[in-house]
Amino acid sequence: MLILSRKLNESIVIDGRITVRIMRVDGDIVKLGIAAPSEVPVHRQEVYDEIQKSNREALTTASRAVPRLATAAVRGPANPIICRQESQLQPDTERRT
């Protein structure tokens, strides 16, 4: 891992197109300003960790009893996957009525 020291208002540039700037240092909180092209995803590490953990918890290794939803909660149509023709896989927006 590359480790750099930066002062307030100093920046680093990644790949010539992503700039990370130290905006504020307040005790143990560092505020970063990140300027990146819109196609570069920037997320807090915790978001990745959270989704990863959730996926791991969700994995089942045996056929489990599927819960039954309170019927009032389900507004949409029946299971869209139980279908034989590709044409039946319609966009969600069309089914959201």
Next chain:
Amino acid sequence: MKADTADGEVKVHLPAGLLGFENYKDYVLLGIAGEEPFFWLQVAEQRDLAFLAISPFQLQPDYAPQVSREDLRSVGLEELAEAFVFNIVTIRGPGQATVNLKGPIVLNRQGRVGKQVIPANAVEFSVQHPLPIAEA
């Protein structure tokens, strides 16, 4: 890609896998009568490994993850409205289940290629959104 599986099954390819399961790239979407609105996302090479899933719009018609253009293009789409969006459910015990609204899976219906994405507005969504389970 032509579906060559039995009725109610759709083969899908997630080139990046799921977060935490990057090695599993091929899955089967399986709907079982009586389990609606849930369906299964099974690991194709090991079908006893599976994730329960649900279409979020059936629960939250106003669910609006902001999926980046880059993510959409990676599965061959321009608009989220073209996608089949679904989310993974965790069964936590009797009468308890949650759905991960923070990491939806966006699937191209034609190519059957998908990706688990982190929406730009992920902070608005819970990774453990409680599901309204019917009383037994």
